[in-house]
Amino acid sequence: MTEPHSSEAGARRSRLVVLAGPTAVGKGTVAAAVRETHPEVWISVSATTRRPRPGEENGVHYWFVSEAEFDRMVAEDELLEWAVVHKAARYGTPRRPVEAALAAGRPAMLEIDLQGARQVRGTMPEALFVFLKPPSWEELVRRLVGRGTETEEERTRRLVTAREELAAEPEFDVTIVNHEVHAAAEQLVTLMTVGEERPSLRPDQP
Template identity: 55%
Template sequence: MRSPRQPSVWIISGPSGVGKGTVCAKLLELRPGIHIPVSLTTRGPRPGEIDGVSYHFVSEQRFREMVASGDLLEHAVVHGTHSYGTPRRDVVDAIASGRDVLLEIDIQGARQVKRNLPDAKLVFIAPPSWEELVRRLRGRGTESASQVGHRLATARTELQAQGEADFVIVNDRIEDTVQALIVLMGL
């Protein structure tokens, strides 16, 4: 008789525009038992975002208090502007209840999670090419030209960190990337 698989923490990281959010949403659609913690952020909500669903929107002061008390599994200032973090309790409770956890976070946060939870698996989602990443970022139309430039500068640094990952998946087609994740995660 096969023993039940232990739940795991899976970190999905990669540069802005690579398709992390789309990949995670599709994976969750196909495997709804995966737990995705709701992150905290100090930025304001974008149109259509809902507090407690999209993010927990908190003040800078509240965020600092949570960092100081150890309530965050990871935290970082992303793109030099706003703080983001993952509530520790949410992850611990999901694992204790037997659910896999999926964290979609930047490389700074991924490094912290790996330090705090060494058994967590880091999956780096890479673009098929630099040109394709530029096309995707510009094509989103959600950031100004200056913000896109900043994200591309950050992306160059993030791409150099892919060697730190346990696994690298090139996101050429969403369907293929999601299927690769399903196989990798044993789902």
């Protein structure tokens, strides 16, 4: 693995990292691993109109809000980005917590979908955009089916979306292949604290 270089060997500062990738690639699992092992990293909690899955906690995994509350947040410009995902629920990133974390100088990360990442690039182009990629298409399908949290119709819809999302990899600054969750999490934390200059190679390249 080639690690990104910094513009000055000793100059290091926190930066906003935007993590996106196809459905079922493990974005939430990787973010949870970062949260567990690096409490100094601030990770945004998205708002969503979908129903909680088993084991999900309000305010920890997502802010679960009503359609009316989401409408209010959009109308009052409280979201940094938002999108309809998988032609179903809406997801969005509350703006104020992100701005507060950056103002405090904390390493910060957004774990969002592809549509949201594109919106953030328009408003915060200085952020580092990281694409989380599965080891293979077969592994992505295995993970999605193995979750057991979607109906057959939902899985089919998500797999169609996943193929489109995988094609967006060239839009990102860095790619991390999610072979193993904790290794991917450590690569992310490293990217949050490197110098200002963009990596010259993707971390998964030889």
